[in-house]
Amino acid sequence: MKNKIAVLGAGSWGSILASVLVQNGHDVSLWTRHTDQANEINQKHTNQRYLKNYQYPSNLKATADLKQALTAAQIILFSVPTPAIRDVATQVAKILQEQNNQPLIAHASKGLEQNTHLRISQILEIAIPQSQCQAIVALSGPSHAEEVARQDPTLITAASTDLDAAKRIQDVFMNNYFRVYTNTDLIGVEIGAALKNVIALGVGALHGLGYGDNAKAALMTRGLAEISRLGVALGANPLTFTGLSGVGDLIVTCTSVHSRNWRAGDQIGRGQNPADVIANMGMVVEGVKTCQSAYELAQQENIEMPIVEATYDVLYNHANIDKVAADLMQREGKAEL
Numbered sequence: 001m002k003n004k005i006a007v008l009g010a011g012s013w014g015s016i017l018a019s020v021l022v023q024n025g026h027d028v029s030l031w032t033r034h035t036d037q038a039n040e041i042n043q044k045h046t047n048q049r050y051l052k053n054y055q056y057p058s059n060l061k062a063t064a065d066l067k068q069a070l071t072a073a074q075i076i077l078f079s080v081p082t083p084a085i086r087d088v089a090t091q092v093a094k095i096l097q098e099q100n101n102q103p104l105i106a107h108a109s110k111g112l113e114q115n116t117h118l119r120i121s122q123i124l125e126i127a128i129p130q131s132q133c134q135a136i137v138a139l140s141g142p143s144h145a146e147e148v149a150r151q152d153p154t155l156i157t158a159a160s161t162d163l164d165a166a167k168r169i170q171d172v173f174m175n176n177y178f179r180v181y182t183n184t185d186l187i188g189v190e191i192g193a194a195l196k197n198v199i200a201l202g203v204g205a206l207h208g209l210g211y212g213d214n215a216k217a218a219l220m221t222r223g224l225a226e227i228s229r230l231g232v233a234l235g236a237n238p239l240t241f242t243g244l245s246g247v248g249d250l251i252v253t254c255t256s257v258h259s260r261n262w263r264a265g266d267q268i269g270r271g272q273n274p275a276d277v278i279a280n281m282g283m284v285v286e287g288v289k290t291c292q293s294a295y296e297l298a299q300q301e302n303i304e305m306p307i308v309e310a311t312y313d314v315l316y317n318h319a320n321i322d323k324v325a326a327d328l329m330q331r332e333g334k335a336e337l
């Protein structure tokens with residue numbers, strides 16, 4: 001069935017997800033805050049600032065008019081960075097009220113809000129009254145935009161407490177290179193998505209420092225233990241962390257040159273100033289702000305997260321990265337489980 005879908009955010013991920021939906025026969029409106037970018041996508045079918053060499057489907061329509069993008073939308077997919085979610089969702093809620101529309105809401109963003117420590121679906125729930133949306137679905141898994149653009153096989157998870165809503169998102173995205181599983185553990189999927197970026201910063205930093213595969217595998221594994229510990233304390237199903245949005249996304253983000261978080265960590269490990277690295281990336285590095293939220297959340301919930309703490313110290317307290325890595329090794333002996 002053809003759906004009218006609004007995709008909000010024409011960065012690397014939003015523009016590629018919009019392309020997948022267009023290829024699947026849906027009527028898609030891609031919203032960007034720049035008129036010149038909308039014109040470029042509509043006329044040249046390119047998006048120079050984000051995925052330089054990719055030619056978008058000619059029937060992908062972009063607009064800088066949010067009202068127009070949302071008109072008659074049956075599904076709204078948020079794909080802006082976490083810090084922008086609340087503001088964009090507030091604008092959306094106003095328009096939905098005027099349009100008297102009640103779409104299904106989905107998001108593909110990965111992070112925790114600063115100060116509130118909220119997951120994306122919690123921010124959306126606050127900003128968009130229940131009367132204006134059917135349900136909220138999170139889309140997450142090992143999925144770099146650059147490889148989806150080449151139609152490499154990609155598997156992800158659509159998570160919602162409302163299984164029917166997750167199935168609708170599964171249906172609109174599934175095709176021969178994009179396979180979607182459903183999951184009702186929204187907390188686990190969103191925590192895995194947000195926290196893997198922090199661990200990828202750490203693994204990238206180990207690479208930059210010159211460490212080998214043993215150290216990186218160790219940080220990924222113990223990082224997953226921290227993610228699971230936090231997730232379970234917040235109500236997640238521990239098995240979710242063995243899935244696509246857990247270990248799957250952790251592996252891809254900690255090992256791929258496409259990962260902005262990994263690349264940022266690598267440069268920091270080589271001695272560059274974290275603030276300069278982030279400023280020069282030209283795309284969002286979600287793990288930096290989420291690291292602060294995760295650190296504060298761990299303190300608040302009294303959860304032991306030494307890797308998150310170490311990453312926080314490097315990013316926010318100018319800690320010496322060699323010393324931080326050495327200190328992690330010298331913690332008292334622990335039981336693995």
Ligand SMILES: NC(=O)C1=CN([C@@H]2O[C@H](COP(=O)(O)OP(=O)(O)OC[C@H]3O[C@@H](n4cnc5c(N)ncnc54)[C@H](OP(=O)(O)O)[C@@H]3O)[C@@H](O)[C@H]2O)C=CC1
Nearest residue numbers: 009010011012013014079080081084109110144145283284
């Ligand atoms: N790239 C990927 O492969 C994947 C990314 N994700 C997640 O998707 C989310 C988006 O990432 P991605 O597309 O890669 O990020 P990019 O940095 O590539 O693009 C971000 C997009 O969001 C827009 N944006 C930022 N702030 C606002 C705002 N306040 N209002 C409106 N638009 C805004 C940017 O616009 P502008 O150009 O004006 O700054 C840009 O179009 C992140 O949470 C990321 O973790 C998830 C899976 C894969």
Ligand SMILES: O=C(CO)COP(=O)(O)O
Nearest residue numbers: 141142143144259260261
């Ligand atoms: O979430 C992603 C892949 O699944 C993208 O990760 P980065 O934001 O680190 O590029």
